[in-house]
Amino acid sequence: MTQLHAPKASRNQERGRLSFMRPVSAPAAGHLRPGGSSRRVIHTMIGWMAAACTFSNVSAVNVSQKTASQRPASEKSASGKSASGPLGSRLRVSRRPVSLALSVAVASAAVLPALAAGPAAALPRDDKPVPSATPGAPAKPSTDPPPADMSKVGGDQLGQAGTQVRLGAGAPVLPKDVTARSWIVADAESGQVLASHNAHWRLPPASTLKMLFADTVLPKFPRDQQHTVTPDDLAGMGPGSSMVGVKANLSYSVHDLWLGVFLRSGNDAVHVLASMNGGVPKTVQDMQAQADELQALDTRVVSPDGYDMPGQVSSAYDLTLFARSGLQNKDFREYCSTATAKFPGAEGKDKKRETVDIQNTNRLLTGDFGLTPYKGIAGVKNGNTTNAGSTFTGVAERNGKVLLVTVMNPAPGESQAVYKEAARLLDWGFAANGKVTPVGELVPPKSATAGNGTVTPGSTKNRTAQASSAKGESGGMGIALGVAGGALVLVAGAIFLLNRRWPIRKR
Numbered sequence: 001m002t003q004l005h006a007p008k009a010s011r012n013q014e015r016g017r018l019s020f021m022r023p024v025s026a027p028a029a030g031h032l033r034p035g036g037s038s039r040r041v042i043h044t045m046i047g048w049m050a051a052a053c054t055f056s057n058v059s060a061v062n063v064s065q066k067t068a069s070q071r072p073a074s075e076k077s078a079s080g081k082s083a084s085g086p087l088g089s090r091l092r093v094s095r096r097p098v099s100l101a102l103s104v105a106v107a108s109a110a111v112l113p114a115l116a117a118g119p120a121a122a123l124p125r126d127d128k129p130v131p132s133a134t135p136g137a138p139a140k141p142s143t144d145p146p147p148a149d150m151s152k153v154g155g156d157q158l159g160q161a162g163t164q165v166r167l168g169a170g171a172p173v174l175p176k177d178v179t180a181r182s183w184i185v186a187d188a189e190s191g192q193v194l195a196s197h198n199a200h201w202r203l204p205p206a207s208t209l210k211m212l213f214a215d216t217v218l219p220k221f222p223r224d225q226q227h228t229v230t231p232d233d234l235a236g237m238g239p240g241s242s243m244v245g246v247k248a249n250l251s252y253s254v255h256d257l258w259l260g261v262f263l264r265s266g267n268d269a270v271h272v273l274a275s276m277n278g279g280v281p282k283t284v285q286d287m288q289a290q291a292d293e294l295q296a297l298d299t300r301v302v303s304p305d306g307y308d309m310p311g312q313v314s315s316a317y318d319l320t321l322f323a324r325s326g327l328q329n330k331d332f333r334e335y336c337s338t339a340t341a342k343f344p345g346a347e348g349k350d351k352k353r354e355t356v357d358i359q360n361t362n363r364l365l366t367g368d369f370g371l372t373p374y375k376g377i378a379g380v381k382n383g384n385t386t387n388a389g390s391t392f393t394g395v396a397e398r399n400g401k402v403l404l405v406t407v408m409n410p411a412p413g414e415s416q417a418v419y420k421e422a423a424r425l426l427d428w429g430f431a432a433n434g435k436v437t438p439v440g441e442l443v444p445p446k447s448a449t450a451g452n453g454t455v456t457p458g459s460t461k462n463r464t465a466q467a468s469s470a471k472g473e474s475g476g477m478g479i480a481l482g483v484a485g486g487a488l489v490l491v492a493g494a495i496f497l498l499n500r501r502w503p504i505r506k507r
Helices: 112-117 206-220 254-264 267-276 280-293 316-326 330-336 417-431 459-474 492-501
Strands: 163-165 182-187 192-197 226-228 251-253 340-347 353-359 377-385 389-398 401-408
Touching: 182 316, 182 417, 192 316, 192 417, 206 254, 206 267, 206 280, 206 316, 206 330, 206 377, 206 389, 226 254, 251 254, 254 267, 254 330, 254 340, 254 353, 267 280, 316 377, 316 389, 316 401, 330 377, 389 417, 401 417
Parallel strands: none
Antiparallel strands: 163 192, 182 192, 182 401, 226 251, 340 353, 377 389, 389 401
């Protein structure tokens, strides 16, 4: 039996809500999974909360605002490979037409420092940068400044270089100690972007691209489906890939494989699932189609696992779209918020499978030495490669407000910089709630606009420009990037209503 350790949340699934109501009684030791599975898999890792989603007040960040800055490539570093953890349990999609009740269940953080000090040291770690051994991949990140013609999807201001924020009365200034080349803070419910820095800069994503892989492939296979791994399934992984320990000629459930993807950022698990999906080339094609559907026009997929490849890029904006879309899927929510689990190991002499403990490498979720778990964190994914540096997308809830943050490639002057900078931006976002004017929005998928006569501004222009740019980056190797068509018409009032209506689909 594979055992997950994640907090419980009230289900209310039949209503499709995203609420986490306080239960009238404590939960049992395990529960039957909704939807027909008979396996008892979820076990709470901490004592039942007296009251969910309660936090201390966050003081305003009274520091001077930092504008765009560039730094030498030698200052770029890595710190954390990929993960998710225990705090957020299930986001439920509202069926109400004008309201998305997007709320993340947050368990008490009292025991999380102990978790960070104990299992984090005892379990195998997966937070080392993956070397760029791919021919043609740059040995070190470019020192070029952000391009002047970045995409304007989500609003013109998001396409501008440097820090974008509109502070209102009483709003705290942005934290000065944020060095990431690109970042974004957005309201997960309304889609409003509260602040950004080079939001559409096309940079290597590392394992945060696995969010797109999961959003694309996860709905295709039932979690209890078994698959016997072949050597061909594991072929083609890049040197130095992070792995969870999938072995050829052994059987794994789809559920086990997704644990390997989300907790250990296992490229071996990704390649097995890609093989089940028809192979890596088809999966890459499917992922690119899904990126286009989500209007993530900065993204060009070359490998399904985020491994450094020539021309493979995304942006803080697009990664945030992937997280927001993936979180509409209950299995995605569960996996990205799982802290620890048992993973099938080798067969013993008696043919019985051993199990190994795996822990999520999202340090804002599980904590680490010198890093306290972030109150309210509920996933989503982190990554690290030589070319990309450290990348991270997270979702957190505080006092009923749910924020998404993405940070790409901070400077190496501070240990665990990608997590600490994400935490500072989240603190700012919660403190600035209601005190800033949005600088843009997270656009809905193209299918959500079909029939409404509403098209994201700049779709055709930006996709054409991005396709041309990707061709130059890839040195001729490439994936055909579709050109979004349609009239470029947007009514300001309608887009807010549209965002409030999306997503209405329950997955």
